[in-house]
Amino acid sequence: MTRALRRQANRNGMGRGLDRRTLLVGAGAAGSLLLAWGAWPRTYRPNLNAAAGETVFNAFLKIDKAGRILVIVPQAETGQGVTTLLPQILADELGADWRTVGVQSAPVSPLYANTLLAREWLADDWSRLAGGAGEWAIGQYATRRALMLTGAGTSVPMFHTAYQEAGAAARVLLCKAAAARWDVPWESCDIQNGIITDGGRRTLKIGEVAAEAAELDLPDILPFRQGQADRLFGQDLPRLDTPSKIDGSHNFAADVRLPDMLFASIRQGPIGDALLTRVNEQAAKSVTGFSKLVRTDRWVAAVATNWWAANKALDLSDPVFELSGSPVSSAGIDAALEQAFSGSSGQRLYSRGDLKPLFDNATILASEFSVAPGLHLTLEPPCATARVGEGVAEIWMPAQAPALARTAIADALDMPEEQVVLYPLHAGGSFGRKMDFEVGVQAALIAREVGRPVQLLWSRLEDVIQDRPGAPAHARMAAKLGRNGAIEGWLAKVAAPCAMTQTWKRIADGKSPHEASRAAVDASTRLAVAGMELPYAMPNWAVDHFPADVGLPLGFTRGNAHLYGAFFTESFIDELAHLAGMEALSFRIQMLGGNPRLAHCLTTVGAMGGWQGGIEGSGQGLAVQAINGAYIAVMVEAAIDGNKLNVGRIIAAVDGGEQVNPDIARQQVESGLLFGLAMAMGASVPYAKGMPTRSVLSRMGLPRLQDIGEITVEMIRSTAPPAGLTDIGAPPVAPAIANALFTVTGQRFRQLPILSRT
Structure with missing residues (x-):
């Protein structure tokens, strides 16, 4: 139990005897949680400040007398557009005029806890809880600690319903206030473009009745807007942060x-x-x-x-x-990863069918892959x-x-x-x-x-030295092909430390970077092999994780373990397709019968990119990935000129559900594609004697405008719930490039960065 959690428990009369062990063990772990947390406060009210003329409607919305809509956003804006997406959801349901919408950052409050990311992050740690209490317990833990987390593309999936309900509630209350003035049923009123109307006869501006509307009661059933006229959802509305970033008034x-x-x-x-x-x-x-x-x-x-x-x-x-202790070095990292395969902490985390009789005395294809730690290298240190x-x-x-x-x-x-x-x-x-x-x-x-x-x-040098990069990883992949070319068995053994476990121990448990690294040494977790749960239909497959102590503090990053998980999986799939004598697109399609959305992405990108079947000299490569309800297929055209990687085209087809703002969705995917390209080309440094051997950005091998050709992103129309797209573009780029280079060199590239830099 962290100091903050213990302090909160003491404030609520729980005493110093309650700790994490009390919550997790004993007769009925779920019962312990129910009893312990039942003593804590469970009602939360918005803690927003209201300026003169402003009215607080709920935790997500304020409206002033002039009719300005002030949307409260708890998520961190890091360039992904969340301070436009969440207000757009609310404004759409409210019926607001987009020109009147502004954004304010939320104060710390349990009302803004990101329970979705908390569940994804902490599920393994709480998996021993009885029955379905684990998910509930994590949600309560996140709420009562006010875990306002931004990451892993969870912002819109987490808060979509909350902002929709906040907008609908305000619309109903405003209509009630206007109806009371006009002495008509509130159900006959509506709001369009920021104007309340009773059908066209009378109108009121939102700000005129905001104060009195907030005093009214909501109906038992909250009605949502019907019809598609004048809707903001699904429109390419301009980002709210663009004007200030253009004129320089935006404060970083x-x-x-x-x-x-x-x-x-x-x-x-x-x-x-x-x-x-x-x-x-x-x-x-x-x-x-x-x-x-x-x-x-x-x-x-x-x-x-x-x-x-x-x-x-x-x-x-x-x-x-x-x-x-021993200083960090690239040689030491590689040795630790290889040594992990023979350690005792390995664990089978995914399994289907039975591989042992299938692999015994059989001819199998085996390949080894490696991924170096990936630096963040943000524009702002x-x-x-x-x-x-x-x-x-x-x-x-x-x-x-x-x-x-x-x-x-x-x-x-x-x-x-x-x-x-x-x-x-x-x-x-x-x-x-x-x-x-x-x-x-x-x-x-x-x-x-x-x-x-x-x-x-921090200086850029300090930023590089003290970065908490994405995890390095080694993989040993093995598979058996049947007579018809289908994959009968698949085994992935992955040696990697868990960067997300280390991050949690630093930010929640207060451990220093080196302490967090050591504390996570034996953590075998699905977080470390995310992205390796196969989207393909195979009768027998398994994924084993071997935790490793590489001595390098690691951190949360875009895509997290999906970055190397997709590289291992999609590169190996291509090798198997070649061995089976099948072109790579058809080879994948035959295994995607149970995943029609991903299959649609794959056929779409093949048609858009003019897929030539992966023939020798084509320079074309494919890769696919699925993350939390989002699906992507990527095709690239790449070549090597001397010791330089050239990527002429990147084509992506994405099914991310019904997107709030398609233009921002495309921006997120394009940004992810470029991040994946950076992982393939560079964004990593060798380590020696406890220090990175270079820190100048120009020596990182990062892509420049001259290195990037045409980028095309096709958003596939979908009625599925909106999924986060900030991570989906990054993982498939590197394997697609590696697969493309095989067609022009005849050589398999099984390491990231693809071209080593000393």
Whole structure:
């Protein structure tokens, strides 16, 4: 049990005797949970502030006298468009004029808990709970801890119904208020383009009756809008954040300016358990504008009147760290992954049929694959601004887990959580990196030490050294083909640490990066092999996970384990198709009879891209992937020019259900495709002696505009519920490229990045 959870339990009279073991063991684990949580508060009200003239309707909506619609969004905007998508759902059901819609970030509250992501993330840890209590328990845990999480494409699936109901409720109340003025049944009223009407005879603006509407009661059954006229859902509406990003008025973390503010840069030593041993403060004092060095056991920060001076002073101070244990190296990572296959912690996590009699004395195809750690490399390095005064601490920073960030900052400052105010900002990219929040804790400690507001910005070098990359992985794949070319048996053995387990131990359990890495050493979990549950119909198949201790702290990232899971699966499928003497598209289609949505994507992308059957010299490759109700097929045209990878075309067909804003959906898929391309081309570094061997972006092998040809995304019309699309585009790109390169080189590329860079 974390300090924050224990503190909350104590506040509610549960005492210090209750811990996680109490909840999980004993006679009836579910009963323990019911009894324990039954004592906690269970009613939550919106904790929104209302300015003069504003009326709070519910946790997701405020309306002012002028008729401005202020939609409250708890999810972190990292460029994926969530601050347009969620307001669009609400505005559609309300009947609002899109030109009057604005967005405000939500305060920390249990009402905004992302129970969907919490269940995906924590299901393995709670799987021993009796019966169906596990899902309920995780939902309660997430709600009562106010786990406001953004990630894994869960924002729209999680909050779609809530925003639809919030808009419908406001529309009914406004119609009731107008009907009372007109003395007509409220059912005869409606709202279109922000105007309340009783059928065309009389009209009122929303703002005119907002205050009185909020005092009325909702009917027992909440009616939703009928008909398709003037609907906002499904329209390519302009993003609400675009104008401010174009004119430069949009504030990111590094744009925050406070009176009397200082600037800070930081050094945290090599990767691992590193302690600061000495620093030359006298040399730092020679820099004009330098103010102070702030030291802890594990980092030192220089504070100055501008960031350049702070970073220069830090360079001159020449901090020295002492590293315990073996330093991280690429050779050590590879050795640890291979050693994991012979360890005792391996576990079969997916299984169908019986492979043993099938594989005994049979001829099988076997291949080995490897994926290097993938860096985040966001445009915006970690940054936070803090002001710590008497009885209150204020933090400005982007955060994918703001409630957990606030708890960590409060613990670091030894302050009650109620005295810590976190202002969530939009992020200049994240890809999962803003799930960690150490920069906010550091900024708060530095600000308290110097007694003035401080903005802490990590250098790009520090960002690369202290990144929590996606997990490295090795796979041993084996399969047996039948006489007709069908796959009769499939076995995937994957050695990989679980990055999501490590992330949770850092952000929720308060462990340091090296502690979290060690604590997750024996964690065999489906989170580490996500994406390897086959979409294909095979009679006998299994996936085994072997946890590994690679010594490198890892983190939440775009696609998470799907990135390497798709690479292993789709590359090996292509090898099997070649061995069976079948072209790759037909080979996949014959196994997708039970997955018509994915089959539709595959046939569509083949038709759009002019699939030539994977013939020698075509330079064409295919790959597919399914993630949480979203389906994609990708075809690429690629070649190697010298030691450089060229990708001329990327075509994707996506079935993501009924999308709120198709244009933003396409943006998300295109962004994912480029992220996957970066994973294939670079976005990784070798490690030696506890440090990355390069940190300059130009040496990462990242794709540039000149490296990217035509990108086409076809959104397949669907009436299925909307699925998140932020992750779906990334995983299939690398295997599609590897499969394409086989047709022009005759060589199989079984490692990521595809072309090694030293």
